[in-house]
Amino acid sequence: MSAPGTAAGTSGGPEMLVERDVAIPMSDGAVLRANVYRPADGGRCPVIVSATPYGKDVHVRNLFPSVWQVLLDHYPEVLEASSGQHMIWECIDPEVWVCHGYAVVQMDVRGTGKSAGFMEPNSPAQIDDCCDAIAWAGEQPWSSGSVGLVGLGYITAANWRVAARKAPCLKAIIPCQGTYDFYRDRTHNDGIYSSGFTTHWWEREGKNNQHGNPACTLPDMYTGEVNTGPPLSEEELVRNRVDYPGEILAHPLLDEWHQARTADLAAIDLPALVVANWGGLGLQSRGTINGWKGLSSPEKWLLVEDGSYFFTFFTPERVALFRAFFDRHLKGIDNDFDLSRVSVAVRTVDGGADIVEGSDWPLPSTTLRSLHLDFAENMLSPTAPERPTQASYSPFEDAVILSTAPLEEELTLAGPLASRLWLSCETPDTDLFITVQAFAPDGEEVTFLAAVDPAAPLTQGWLRVSQRKLDPDRSTELEPLHTHDERQPLVPGEVYEVTVSLWPTSLRLPAGSRLQLTIAGRDFERAEGQKPVVFMSHDDPRDRPAEIFGGRVTLHSSPEWPSAVVLPVL
Incomplete structure (x- = not known):
């Protein structure tokens, strides 16, 4: 583990303790690596866990430079609330959350970044690992024993399945813009192989960040070194990863292989704030909304937004909503969290949107x-x-x-x-x-x-x-x-x-x-x-x-x- 460091808190909050490459033991004996961000005062607090294939140490500006530039140019309020130096793809900004009394654990999934092992995207084994990480987080001396899940895209697609496992210390989830349906909405658009997305994702984000890849184009944002750890030979890299496109092509129907990668929504009864976005056409939006519909949770809310889901995820307004939800369900605070059961942005031809509220989806007034x-x-x-x-x-x-x-x-x-x-x-x-x-x-x-x-x-x-x-x-x-x-x-x-x-x-x-x-x-x-x-x-x-x-x-x-x-x- 790298030596811990501290960073100043935002908005006058406590200093943030940063522990890098923390070893998290898995139930099969493997060890995966995570960064832990938590208040430096040593008190117990709830934990938000994310398991990412994109690199816990890869800054957004390096993974998607154009996206980072848009944030700089058009969303100044995001960086007014944070230095932005710890922001990684599809995960919350830990600097913003620690100042409000949360610990944040961001782990490289097995076979990627700093976590050694066999790389198998979206597999049941990755869900096992995430459940082990939740159990570990709930038992740490700085943890209150309450864990929440929040993320975007790939991370949300996994979190649906993790939530269905009913980990004892998992108390609430915020699935944001990520499909629960691995077949219909991710690998096969209702039966047609999504070849472009699969190939692009596997070549640019998947294999590029494989643990041991010496040709990785992504620098570690803390050290400047190649993000993927000690180099492995090409033969070792091939042995340590699945042929992801090949596996998908080998399963053209919604068979047991795909079912094992699709969440059992009826098994999820946790409080859930589900955030979908019209910008996910063809990739995430339908499966996010239908994920909300299938939940057994008596406390569940659906928010369907307009605009770019990546940027709205980080705005102070959105963070305040997420925090109110987690304050209630992870901290037990009887606060003013108030949201209609279903809130939908209805777009207009001039680029605006009106909010329509209801009790179900499709909206009862339909x-x-x-x-x-x-x-x-x-x-x-x-x-x-x-x-x-x-x-x-x-x-x-x-x-x-x-x-x-x-x-x-x-x-x-x-x-x-x-x-x-x-x-x-x-x-x-x-x-x-x-x-x-x-x-x-x-x-x-x-x-x-x-x-x-x-x-x-x-x-x-x-x-x-x-x-x-x-x-x-x-x-x-x-x-x-x-x-x-x-x-x-x-x-x-x-x-x-x-x-x-x-x-x-x-x-x-x-x-x-x-x-x-x-x-x-x-x-x-x-x-x-x-x-x-x-x-x-x-x-x-x-x-x-x-x-x-x-x-x-x-x-x-x-x-x-x-x-x-x-x-x-x-």
Whole structure:
């Protein structure tokens, strides 16, 4: 362990004791390394634990320089509350929390950073390790015995599963913008392999930070040395890690391997403040919201935000909310923590947002409105076409695009959407890529800042059509849920009913606006050829061979086959 040091507290708080590379014993005999930040006065306090694959010693400015620059330029209030020198990716800023009487433990997951061992992202073994770290934190002489979990993204995806283990000293959780569903929302967008994200993450953040990697590009923010410890040979590195993309490709269905990496939400009964963000389209948002829905917790709150989830995570306003929650549930303080059970930011075309509150999700004030697909007129219409219409496209080449007429009155959407289609195909399978765009009365598209796209559309949905089977007990008209436990190949030329889940969204559209629907067999491209951010692509030929997925698709809409999009209207 590195020699402990102290740092001045913020806002007049106590000095912070910093202990680096603290050894945390695991139940299998391994030792993982963590940094411990705690008040220097030696008193007992609650502990917030995070286990990160990104490096407990890797500063945000080194991992994502552009993100750090945005924080410097546009969020000065964050660094007015802290020096920022201990800020790492997707974890709380310990300097801010220690001054309010909390200890913070940030641990490198096994096989990464300073923690030796076999590197296996998202594995059950990582959850075992995190539970061991919680038990260790609860037993330390400086600990009050109460532990909380909070983080973003990867860390939250793990924390859902950790919370389901019911560690005795774990008292409350704040899952922020991280899916609980490893298959549908992370590795396979409803059956389609998320090749771009998986490859990008594994090469840039995963293998780069493997323990012993001498080629690691990330410096230790405290020493300036390579973050990954003593170097290992390439042969040793390969032996000490799983083939992450290869494993995902080897499990194309939602089988036991994926189930072991998906949380049992019903087992979680802890107080939970769940924070989702519209900026997680295609990666985190749907699984965060649905995570809240599945909790057994009698005390649970859902906050759906606008803007960039990374920056809002650090603002003084957000920290104050988190602290009030933990003060109540980790410290036992009867405070003024007060939040509606569900609070949703409903976005506006001018970049603002209105807060709508409710008691459940979808919001109880939601009504369903169908827009029918009329392929003869290329229109989305309130009424179904009186006679059969159809349209065809080549999955890897073109798309079908339909639009509403200018809206006659204001329309407010907040919630998930669904698309009910009838289609036939020339080949045994096809993938559906469905995109909904919004256009303001002046004709300009209304786009949104997302975690992976600076100009994201209103919403999107994906589905491998051979995996169209629905779970009848868990599906609703707005929220179809596919089992993904088997493939049902298509018979060329036969017409099939297919229901696609479109990810939750929100927007208040003034009269004169339009909605546009694009149905394709490839990643969305705007008319001017602007492609999606590369690491959100779905184009691995091993997953989508042309001879199986390239056949021409015909869409049908008629009184017999009433294809439509279902909207959540407030």
